[in-house]
Amino acid sequence: MEFQDEPLNRKRPALGEIVYVPPFAAFQNHYKVSVAGERKWYAECAAEACSISAQFPAAEVIVRSVCRQTREPVEMVGRDGVLLDYSPTTLRVHLGYPVRMISDNLAGWCDYNSVFADDEAAARQWQSAHPRINGVTRAPEAVARLVAETIGKGRLEYSYQPTVPILTVLLNLNRYGLTRSTPTRIRVPDPFFLPTLSMLRAWKRQGLVSFLRFSLT
DSSP states (O other), X not given: OEETTEEOSSOOOOTTSOOEETTEESXXXXXXXXXXXXXXXXXXXXXXHTTGGGGSTTOEEEEEEEOTTTOOEEEEEEETTEEEEEESTTOEEEEOSOGGGGGGOTTGGGGGOEEESOIIIIIHHHHHHOTXXXXXXXXXXXXXXXXXXXXXXXXXXXXXXXEEXXXXXXXXXXTTTOEEEOTTOOEEEOGGGOOOHHHHHHHHHTTOGGGOEEEOO
């Protein structure tokens, strides 16, 4: 059994069983989460790993993983959803598929979010060998802010349901890594993160309309 093209020590849950409880995975993978020296949790994906510390208030949380290309050890340290430190300092988070493709495979969308020790070397080497996965890389702290300050809010509530704060997102596009640079070095919204009409129609057709809620702030 594999996860992100890598063998697992134990099989993933069978069809019909719980696989993910965001931001956690219900199986052992290569995003090991430790709290106060105790390691028994696993993050859903690289993006969730950046801010998973929000689920353990006031505690220092360490996520240990490996670079997808070089197998170099990777470590992220966070507290209350804020990424305090990470190594190596060149670490980047790779998001495999654009937002518009979430409706194609809601659970599997996270399967190709991963970490690379170096954006300029490791990530590009891996990308050249996987041309069908047209992803983007972002700084870990930007990904942590995006998750913790948007859909991550409210996860400690019993009635958890992701809520997207529209104005918060629009006012923090650069802070959340949702922009890209043009040839003239002007930052513009990155289409990679923009939903499409066909995606929204697919969500409605699949009965996922109520999966997300929206608020102004």
